[in-house]
Amino acid sequence: MNQSQPLLTIVVPCYNEEEVLKETISQLTFILDGLRKEELISDASKILFVDDGSRDRTWSLIAMESTNNDYVTGLKLARNVGHQKALLAGLEKAKSKSDCVISIDADLQDDISVIREFILKYHEGYEIVYGVRNSRDTDTFFKRATALGFYRFMNRLDINLVYNHADYRLMSKRVLEELGHYHEANIFLRGIVPLIGFKSTKVMYDRKERFAGETKYPLKKMLSFAWNGVTSFSVTPIRFITFLGFFLFFLSGIAGAYALIQKSFGDTSNGWTSLILSIWFLGGIQLVGIGIIGEYIGKVFMEVKKRPKYAIDIDLYTESLGQLQPLEKELLAEKKFI
Numbered sequence: 001m002n003q004s005q006p007l008l009t010i011v012v013p014c015y016n017e018e019e020v021l022k023e024t025i026s027q028l029t030f031i032l033d034g035l036r037k038e039e040l041i042s043d044a045s046k047i048l049f050v051d052d053g054s055r056d057r058t059w060s061l062i063a064m065e066s067t068n069n070d071y072v073t074g075l076k077l078a079r080n081v082g083h084q085k086a087l088l089a090g091l092e093k094a095k096s097k098s099d100c101v102i103s104i105d106a107d108l109q110d111d112i113s114v115i116r117e118f119i120l121k122y123h124e125g126y127e128i129v130y131g132v133r134n135s136r137d138t139d140t141f142f143k144r145a146t147a148l149g150f151y152r153f154m155n156r157l158d159i160n161l162v163y164n165h166a167d168y169r170l171m172s173k174r175v176l177e178e179l180g181h182y183h184e185a186n187i188f189l190r191g192i193v194p195l196i197g198f199k200s201t202k203v204m205y206d207r208k209e210r211f212a213g214e215t216k217y218p219l220k221k222m223l224s225f226a227w228n229g230v231t232s233f234s235v236t237p238i239r240f241i242t243f244l245g246f247f248l249f250f251l252s253g254i255a256g257a258y259a260l261i262q263k264s265f266g267d268t269s270n271g272w273t274s275l276i277l278s279i280w281f282l283g284g285i286q287l288v289g290i291g292i293i294g295e296y297i298g299k300v301f302m303e304v305k306k307r308p309k310y311a312i313d314i315d316l317y318t319e320s321l322g323q324l325q326p327l328e329k330e331l332l333a334e335k336k337f338i
């Protein structure tokens, strides 16, 4: 084994991915084999599948493959915690033993042939390599439009995102260690990684269609993801409310002056319409304001608790490194195939 080659771990979060897993494993294995033969990565490189509380056969597939295929190892989370946290679980696990880590979705919508380019960039000294989509032709019109809107909106709010980059990226060990210093509970990796800094670059690729299974990001999850991204990174919504307050203040000044002038001409009607309108209008504005402020208070509430983000049920990764005590090994063997 060539010790000087970097140990790569590919982290793959999986939620109900039984339909794609076999194909994903065989394609990633093929890529790793190639890279190893070229001596671009170490023989001990791994694919770490994080089972995010799947309800189908995802975990048993991972556990089974891990016994046949030396690259494959797994982490079973105790329940479904969502893509970002599942990914983080894998990254934190892989950190100790990897020189670099690539994160990718289980459905291989992101072109895995550019993994080689990621590694070449790493050899050139880049610490972060962002996979960036060339086009979104394969996405539905709806997904494309909402995603575009999302990037535009985030940019408006001064949140620095790499355009058309999802969670397909390479990070070096140093970056992962820095990432470990971000303790926020509402983790939004796409926003945090550019904040870390270090030498980074982009690699372009074409995004494909999911070859099996269906998206695990329905509209509801997408909206909550976007909303989370906004409120954990920006105070602009609160500023907007303040601005609105000033604007209304200005407006009511004008309206007040107008009313006084009308009165001085003796032209007063019974002001029911304006009264009821302003009650509704101001009531609405106030509620929006309180709601948004409440959102941030909720965030503070979640952050101060410092809750763990996930719990690991079964850890094949540590086993694959040969770091388990005999008793631990026995326990693991008992529950591995559930």
Ligand code: UDP
Pocket: 012, 013, 014, 015, 016, 017, 052, 080, 081, 082, 083, 086, 104, 105, 106, 107, 109, 214, 215, 216, 217
């Ligand atoms: N995923 C996850 N937990 C979830 C939802 C999704 O780990 O609660 C994983 C999923 O298995 C996939 C990745 O996150 O590997 C991205 O999901 P998907 O491909 O369905 O999203 P899309 O590409 O449609 O945005």
Ligand code: MG
Pocket: 105, 107, 109, 210, 215
């Ligand atoms: Mg996908």
